[in-house]
Amino acid sequence: MPFTTPFADRLNHVETSAIRELFKLLGKPGIISFAGGFPDSALFDVEGIRAAANEALTHEPGATLQYGATEGYQPLREQIAGFMASKGASGVAASDLIVTTGSQQALDLLGKTLISPGDKVIVEGPTFLATIQCFRLYGAELITVPVDGQGARTDVLESLIAEHKPKFVYLIPTFGNPSGALMTLERRKAVLEMAVRHDTLIVEDDPYGDLYFGEAPPPSLLALADSMPGARDRLVHCGSLSKVLSPGLRVGWMVAPQELLAKATMCKQFSDAHTSTFAQATAARYLAAGGMPATLAKVRRVYAERAGTMAQALRQQLGGAIDFVEPQGGLFIWARLTGEGGRVADGAALAKAAIDQGVAFVPGAPFYARQPDAATLRLSFATAPVEQIVEGVARLARAC
Amino acid sequence: MPFTTPFADRLNHVETSAIRELFKLLGKPGIISFAGGFPDSALFDVEGIRAAANEALTHEPGATLQYGATEGYQPLREQIAGFMASKGASGVAASDLIVTTGSQQALDLLGKTLISPGDKVIVEGPTFLATIQCFRLYGAELITVPVDGQGARTDVLESLIAEHKPKFVYLIPTFGNPSGALMTLERRKAVLEMAVRHDTLIVEDDPYGDLYFGEAPPPSLLALADSMPGARDRLVHCGSLSKVLSPGLRVGWMVAPQELLAKATMCKQFSDAHTSTFAQATAARYLAAGGMPATLAKVRRVYAERAGTMAQALRQQLGGAIDFVEPQGGLFIWARLTGEGGRVADGAALAKAAIDQGVAFVPGAPFYARQPDAATLRLSFATAPVEQIVEGVARLARAC
Secondary structure: OOOOOOOOHHHHHOOOOHHHHHHHHHHOOOOEEOOOOOOOHHHOOHHHHHHHHHHHHHHOHHHHHOOOOOOOOHHHHHHHHHHHHHOOOOOOOHHHEEEEEHHHHHHHHHHHHHOOOOOEEEEEEOOOHHHHHHHHHOOOEEEEEEEEOOEEOHHHHHHHHHHHOOOEEEEOOEOOOOOOOEOOHHHHHHHHHHHHHOOOEEEEEOOOOOOEOOOOOOOOHHHHHOOOOOOHHHEEEEEEOOOOOOHHHOEEEEEOOHHHHHHHHHHHHHHOOOOOHHHHHHHHHHHHOOOHHHHHHHHHHHHHHHHHHHHHHHHHHHHHHEEEOOOOEOOEEEEEEOOHHHOOOOHHHHHHHHHHHOEEOEEOHHHOOOOOOOOEEEEEOOOOOHHHHHHHHHHHHHHO | OOOOOOOOHHHHHOOOOHHHHHHHHHHOOOOEEOOOOOOOHHHOOHHHHHHHHHHHHHHOHHHHHOOOOOOOOHHHHHHHHHHHHHOOOOOOOHHHEEEEEHHHHHHHHHHHHHOOOOOEEEEEEOOOHHHHHHHHHOOOEEEEEEEEOOEEOHHHHHHHHHHHOOOEEEEOOEOOOOOOOEOOHHHHHHHHHHHHHOOOEEEEEOOOOOOEOOOOOOOOHHHHHOOOOOOHHHEEEEEEOOOOOOHHHOEEEEEOOHHHHHHHHHHHHHHOOOOOHHHHHHHHHHHHOOOHHHHHHHHHHHHHHHHHHHHHHHHHHHHHHEEEOOOOEOOEEEEEEOOHHHOOOOHHHHHHHHHHHOEEOEEOHHHOOOOOOOOEEEEEOOOOOHHHHHHHHHHHHHHO
């Protein structure tokens, strides 16, 4: 008799994503993809990473290959604290953060540590898909705060906090996935003020903040919290090397108040014991060698050019049929179909038609935990060279 | 006002381990440690791993540093399938397994995928401490099956299964941590038979099976399951490179029926997206280069000598005050204090007295999910050279 696996009840809250299904179509030859959520591997500093790995194996072979502390490899924690300080968060010591297996694990540890079934969590609408699923798996009921061209609507957020008393609020204030939005300084301050006023925990996820094209964005919530009494006690900040150096290292981190950090560390012990020391020691040597500023300058330049090319092509080729705010950083253009002149107004329908024309992107509806906007789409400009971007947008215009 | 973190209810089921506290004492100068649960880093094949990492970066820089499939890096899945086949599990295809961030993550994914609060899980008494905590965090009620010199008592196990109808049974049949016990072929077959008869899922954790000192142990449950109809559908097998190659890579794997593998993959997506491709590509190249048999031969030889030295010293120095089965593999001697002649009979008391004498080990009681045997202790012979083992046991005898 076949065996029926006795799955846990929590699996009833999630499903395999629609986007995952779409990705299966990407194997079609000749497809130009704006669908990915990843950096361009052609930009990886392979030789810098190779040198770092070799140095780690030469100078610290034991620590590089042995079990390590659950909190993270100490030299890496120190390098990360220095990296954060270089971005204005000068109040962060190595002991204020733990290393996580990508920032995805920070989300998982937050879920494990904080969410009981039925707890409410506020997220942006739209937000990162794997966040939605991750928190739902722990039984969270998600409430969404709308996002406009200035980031999450803090006026709405405050009333949602007052109404729902959430376990925490999860925000990607800087060039978020998928919205690409940049939260203004004013709204950032408002978020921290309401954290203190309503005694609410705020989670700032910041994997894209270094990928700005022109001026640096406003300081992170973490950097701002130093000058606002009580804010640091109510703030978690997640960072990652994935978008700026290499996702394959799976090196992320979480800055949090000590009490939460201790519980997250305990949970991490039972999740994966610790993040690969081989990857951590490599990352630590890479950061110590000082190659990061040059690496960042390079990826900013390339992504800026691609973003500009895509924005211009969209305006030229689709005109009034598409509406978007030109991104100031990150990997994505988040757009809305207007249906002008009887053109396609549904993101999912356009995604299908686009595949037939030889271009792929991700429809926006799945990025909403609630009340999806079916007219939205996410276009990544990160991995296609500029000529392909122009051609891909032309194909998109034909599909629309 | 200070912030009170609103932790999830599940944290009430676990606590920071007593062993973790003990480890803080290990920094004392001159301490000889039998306390660790890790391999000797002096035995790591640093140059083999360096060559593998460099090859991966040269030939597959993109795949090595980019995001990868949640299921694992395909060439590594194939190498692992081949490694399993070389140990008698010839029915395992690459698609029958996923790569996990150490086998600790396999345990976490099993908890996430299978355990609802209140579900019963049968584990050995004693068993791996992080398993107890990991499953409890998901709300499992743990039932223990006793272990003797021939492994878990299958007669008791069958009645426990019938009585409790557990979600699954978790066993470390080969040189388990902490018992070091080796389950006989007869009992292995009995376990698989009762899996089919009672329609019960069995989880075989096998990180130590390659570390045998003389003859190879009986085939794994996974290898045996191929010739028993229905057994493979009711069996999960967890493996790891941590004890044989390097824990720092955090490369483990889980062989499971397809339905369970699909759900575990979905959960892994939200846990850490995927295991470090940098570590996976390095491991794949290492296995492909064929260095594993020589590496295994070396660690087996060294650990066999250390195990023999420790066993002899314990018999000579402690005589009837200590009782143990000499291990045929693994990293541990599991012993029981007899209290003969008025000597210390409590593991925790001896651990404290031993620190004063300059030797550390781990008392056995915390390894029991229920009904701890306070007279037990775990002694690792893996990391101390033979002269230190002799001296450490002499110190232990003085403390006892």
